Amino acid sequence: MNTCRICLDPNNLVMNSKFEGYHDKCVASFFGSLKTEPVLDLTEAQFYHKARSSKGMSISGVQAKLGVSVIDGRLVTCDEKSEYILKPCPKEFPELPVNEHLTMRLAKLAGQDVADCGLIKFSDGEYAYIVKRFDRIDDEKIHQEDLMQAMGKPNAESGSKYETSYEEAAACISVAEGGGTVEVSKFIFRIMFMYLIGNGDFHLKNTSILYPSNEPPKLTPIYDAVNTDIYGDSEFMALSLLYDDETTEEFDKLGFYSLADFIELGRRSGVPSKAVEKHAKKLVSTFPKFIEYVTLSYLDGDSREKYLNLLFDRIRAFDS
Numbered sequence: 068m069n070t071c072r073i074c075l076d077p078n079n080l081v082m083n084s085k086f087e088g089y090h091d092k093c094v095a096s097f098f099g100s101l102k103t104e105p106v107l108d109l110t111e112a113q114f115y116h117k118a119r120s121s122k123g124m125s126i127s128g129v130q131a132k133l134g135v136s137v138i139d140g141r142l143v144t145c146d147e148k149s150e151y152i153l154k155p156c157p158k159e160f161p162e163l164p165v166n167e168h169l170t171m172r173l174a175k176l177a178g179q180d181v182a183d184c185g186l187i188k189f190s191d192g193e194y195a196y197i198v199k200r201f202d203r204i205d206d207e208k209i210h211q212e213d214l215m216q217a218m219g220k221p222n223a224e225s226g227s228k229y230e231t232s233y234e235e236a237a238a239c240i241s242v243a244e245g246g247g248t249v250e251v252s253k254f255i256f257r258i259m260f261m262y263l264i265g266n267g268d269f270h271l272k273n274t275s276i277l278y279p280s281n282e283p284p285k286l287t288p289i290y291d292a293v294n295t296d297i298y299g300d301s302e303f304m305a306l307s308l309l310y311d312d313e314t315t316e317e318f319d320k321l322g323f324y325s326l327a328d329f330i331e332l333g334r335r336s337g338v339p340s341k342a343v344e345k346h347a348k349k350l351v352s353t354f355p356k357f358i359e360y361v362t363l364s365y366l367d368g369d370s371r372e373k374y375l376n377l378l379f380d381r382i383r384a385f386d387s
Contacts, residue, residue: 265296
């Protein structure tokens with residue numbers, strides 16, 4: 068496999084680079100210098116051992132996380148003021164780092180605002196997913212809150228991150244942006260994308276609002292995007308699309324979500340149908356690239372086939 072573990076571009080394979088599996092320009096851009104080797108100086112087992120004694124570590128939920136910074140050209144785990152977030156592969160979900168990186172790249176292809184990310188390896192060769200932080204400027208943290216916090220929901224352990232609808236979440240975003248719909252339209256586009264790629268776990272914790280000091284509130288870049296369908300998740304989406312589990316006549320007739328459902332979500336959220344249709348056209352026009360990227364991804368053959376089959380099935384929702 069000669070695709071770059073940062074950009075993943077199948078039309079620009081890695082050749083004559085300083086580090087195997089990476090374009091020089093991608094390493095320099097992502098890590099700030101070509102002097103930084105994209106590999107960790109610890110094994111995956113050592114990561115978990117270190118994590119248990121680190122106050123910067125999160126082991127809640129499915130995927131563990133730890134802060135990482137570049138120090139003297141090396142990637143070093145750290146407790147505070149990290150530049151990156153590192154996520155290893157949980158045993159319950161094989162290839163999750165590869166899955167997440169691929170899905171984030173697809174979102175980028177579709178024109179979504181996405182956090183910079185890549186794949187790196189532990190010293191034992193196991194893959195980890197690494198994402199660059201976007202909530203800091205000159206070591207100062209920018210205030211943000213996820214939609215659970217913005218909607219006043221109890222903590223994530225209660226399961227309340229699933230106990231609402233995307234319609235209500237969109238209304239919360241509209242309030243945050245002062246009654247506007249620019250960020251709401253972006254949110255609807257994200258929902259459409261997550262539906263297309265089979266993310267049945269796009270819940271309230273996976274969208275956040277950023278509050279820059281000198282700018283209006285806005286959605287953060289996408290920071291969590293995974294195809295859950297390849298792990299046997301049969302849910303169309305994590306939340307109901309419309310308030311109070313309402314469905315459209317089109318959904319009742321087809322048995323799956325289609326463009327009509329997202330247009331209805333847009334109508335209820337103040338987003339014109341033309342804007343939603345534009346989102347759908349973007350997904351359809353980018354679809355051939357999606358297939359190309361998945362086909363030449365680092366997923367194994369079985370996972371790759373499941374991902375491709377899901378994409379071909381879901382694109383029907385928008386290709387009309």
